[in-house]
Amino acid sequence: MSSTVSVNSSRAQQKVVLIGRPNSGKSLLFNQLTGLQQKVANFPGVTVELKSGSMKELTIVDFPGTYSLHSFSQDEQVAIDAIYQALDSDETGLIVCVLDASRLERSLVFGLQVQALAKKHNKGFVFAINMIDDALRFGHEIDVKGLSEELGSPVFALSAKTLIGISEFQQALPDLVKNNQDCIPSRVSESHDDVINRSRQLANHFGMNANVVLKQQNRIDQFLLHNWLGGLAFMTIMFLLFQSIFTWAAPLMDAVESGIGLMAGAVTSILPEGIFNDFLNDAIFGGVGSFLVFVPQIMVLTFIIGLLEDSGYLARAALICHKPLSFFGLSGRSFIPYLSGHACAIPAIMAARTIESPRKRLITMMTIPLMSCSARLPVYALLIAVFIPHQQYLGGLVNLQGMVFFCLYMMGIVTALIVSLVMNKTQFAQNDKSEMPFILELPSYRLPHWKPLMYRVLNSAKYFIKRAAPVIFMVAVVIWFLGYFPVHEGGLENSYLGFIGHYIEPVFAPLGIDWRYGVAILMSFLAREVFVGTLGTLFGIQGADENIAGLAENIQHDGLAFGAGMGLLVFYVIALQCVATVATIRAETGSHKIAWGLVAGYGALAYLMAFLVYNVLS
Amino acid sequence: MLHDTVWELPTKKVAEIVGLQSGLSDAMSNRLKEMGFCGGESIRCIKQCPFNGPKVVELGGAILSIDKEIAQNIKIKM
Numbered sequence A: 001m002s003s004t005v006s007v008n009s010s011r012a013q014q015k016v017v018l019i020g021r022p023n024s025g026k027s028l029l030f031n032q033l034t035g036l037q038q039k040v041a042n043f044p045g046v047t048v049e050l051k052s053g054s055m056k057e058l059t060i061v062d063f064p065g066t067y068s069l070h071s072f073s074q075d076e077q078v079a080i081d082a083i084y085q086a087l088d089s090d091e092t093g094l095i096v097c098v099l100d101a102s103r104l105e106r107s108l109v110f111g112l113q114v115q116a117l118a119k120k121h122n123k124g125f126v127f128a129i130n131m132i133d134d135a136l137r138f139g140h141e142i143d144v145k146g147l148s149e150e151l152g153s154p155v156f157a158l159s160a161k162t163l164i165g166i167s168e169f170q171q172a173l174p175d176l177v178k179n180n181q182d183c184i185p186s187r188v189s190e191s192h193d194d195v196i197n198r199s200r201q202l203a204n205h206f207g208m209n210a211n212v213v214l215k216q217q218n219r220i221d222q223f224l225l226h227n228w229l230g231g232l233a234f235m236t237i238m239f240l241l242f243q244s245i246f247t248w249a250a251p252l253m254d255a256v257e258s259g260i261g262l263m264a265g266a267v268t269s270i271l272p273e274g275i276f277n278d279f280l281n282d283a284i285f286g287g288v289g290s291f292l293v294f295v296p297q298i299m300v301l302t303f304i305i306g307l308l309e310d311s312g313y314l315a316r317a318a319l320i321c322h323k324p325l326s327f328f329g330l331s332g333r334s335f336i337p338y339l340s341g342h343a344c345a346i347p348a349i350m351a352a353r354t355i356e357s358p359r360k361r362l363i364t365m366m367t368i369p370l371m372s373c374s375a376r377l378p379v380y381a382l383l384i385a386v387f388i389p390h391q392q393y394l395g396g397l398v399n400l401q402g403m404v405f406f407c408l409y410m411m412g413i414v415t416a417l418i419v420s421l422v423m424n425k426t427q428f429a430q431n432d433k434s435e436m437p438f439i440l441e442l443p444s445y446r447l448p449h450w451k452p453l454m455y456r457v458l459n460s461a462k463y464f465i466k467r468a469a470p471v472i473f474m475v476a477v478v479i480w481f482l483g484y485f486p487v488h489e490g491g492l493e494n495s496y497l498g499f500i501g502h503y504i505e506p507v508f509a510p511l512g513i514d515w516r517y518g519v520a521i522l523m524s525f526l527a528r529e530v531f532v533g534t535l536g537t538l539f540g541i542q543g544a545d546e547n548i549a550g551l552a553e554n555i556q557h558d559g560l561a562f563g564a565g566m567g568l569l570v571f572y573v574i575a576l577q578c579v580a581t582v583a584t585i586r587a588e589t590g591s592h593k594i595a596w597g598l599v600a601g602y603g604a605l606a607y608l609m610a611f612l613v614y615n616v617l618s
Numbered sequence B: 001m002l003h004d005t006v007w008e009l010p011t012k013k014v015a016e017i018v019g020l021q022s023g024l025s026d027a028m029s030n031r032l033k034e035m036g037f038c039g040g041e042s043i044r045c046i047k048q049c050p051f052n053g054p055k056v057v058e059l060g061g062a063i064l065s066i067d068k069e070i071a072q073n074i075k076i077k078m
């Protein structure tokens, strides 16, 4: 997952480190310098790990944003330690402190502290004032020369978004690194109070008038933070988010499905009849194909989450949710990892690092797997297509299938809240009572930057395919061989797979499903999407002679009971079936027990709930 | 003399920060100063979330959201 380019120590590449306050645009600048695509979003605390990349012969390192050199929480300490390490290291050729032109005073408070340290460690140091496009928009031009003289360090004014000043900065870097002894700060602030006073003076003299910027923000906030209008807006945004995954993606999904159908038809009609033809038809088109249909949904989901993340709204949502979430033992900051957990749990668990309180962070991490991640989408979509009629209300604005989708998402969230509440009340998390106060800087609203957004959308599809396709392919092949032999004519029941299946049948009988679904569930512990692929292959073998109808239709004809189908959905909402998530939880908590305990706990809960749902509904 | 704190500052009103309560830990008061809660700064309350939720304030060109615990530790002069 990391795009880190390892440093070749024999050639001892010089490092240029980018540090600064959270949300000052370090990662976007890093991306422009290196051509890599680190995550960029409009709220503080996006980057949580050091990331490096190369720009010609230099190595550029992107740091997590820090408000200060005096740590406040454990994870901040990790980031601050990394800064000290960079200051000590001989490999560090230059320190670039990124400032936010629209919040100069706040940026300088941190910048001046680092500058003083750079002088102490004899390191070359420059300021990069980012976001000057924002300043220019309000007609404010920064006096780079004057500021540089006052600061005693070189200053570059640039915009990582509109690329003003980027190429100049890029060209200057190698020389600055080479002659880095020339840019050791010439004057620094010694005491903490001096830093604060000088920042204020410099910002008053060189910075832009803050009121102009804030006026526009406040107008939007008046609505979005309004007591009940704001709450309504929040609900509407969340509802549209989940609804649109279904409605917007539908036409694209249909297109992919018919594309695969056409291809399957063409390929299998060219090839002679026989085992190989059957194999292609069942395992490849049936198994792998049935899961590719869901790629558009994942792209739409990523697009909307990306839009929200880059708009500046998320920090507001976190603040609106702070009080309600505190009731469950979480923080307003838990909202952002929860939301991104709907795309994928792994980055979300990492993002929980920005939650200051260790206890709240732990509870957040442990409940993120209950957010319906994109790997569940195929399972949800398939079962919904089987059981829920395609009906529309309010002229297509609301759609029944989309509503059920929304309910499944809500169910995951509600379960997470209940689990949090229970964990918060039990002994388990009580060892650390220290409550960290809640303080959150609200970023300016911005129009999302389309390029990283498009990249993210495409990348999500690529990642989804790359991650699941090989597993699904392998499972499809194995399942197909086991299900096709020893005698194809005898039907699935008489195959090796049927033989194995009868052993596991009793486990799944209480949920109202037969062994084929049982096999699919077991296989989906490799990756949830495998459920769909496995069923695709199995139904392919059974109906090898018929047309390749959609998998949903096949299941409908097969007669899966409504209660059993709903039970399956509930099972997938709750169960933790993702090896990578378990590994991430283990790494972040440092505990095998927590990680595997969650698998067992959520597995048992999922089974129990599915059992209840099946029995109530039938 | 007992000062008012930011927690008492009504919505849309402006006040001047006098300083921080003395009971705060060093780490906490340093952080608050770095975030801009210094004596002499003027602070404006933008919003008070219902049910004693966080306060949103404008301070030194930034918008910050702070909970009751922090707000009660910042002394102001209305």
Ligand SMILES: Nc1nc2c(ncn2[C@@H]2O[C@H](COP(=O)(O)OP(=O)(O)OP(=O)(O)O)[C@@H](O)[C@H]2O)c(=O)[nH]1
Pocket (backbone or CB within 6 Å): A021, A022, A023, A024, A025, A026, A027, A028, A029, A039, A040, A041, A042, A043, A044, A045, A046, A047, A048, A063, A064, A065, A066, A130, A131, A132, A133, A134, A158, A159, A160, A161, A162, A310, A446, A449
């Ligand atoms: N208008 C404008 N926006 C920018 C500029 N640079 C970055 N941004 C936006 O600012 C936001 C924050 O950018 P990031 O690169 O994620 O900030 P960061 O400093 O890495 O933040 P952390 O990782 O949280 O420390 C994003 O929404 C960017 O699109 C710029 O030069 N101009």
Ligand SMILES: [Mg+2]
Pocket (backbone or CB within 6 Å): A026, A027, A028, A039, A040, A046, A047, A063, A064, A065
């Ligand atoms: Mg970053």
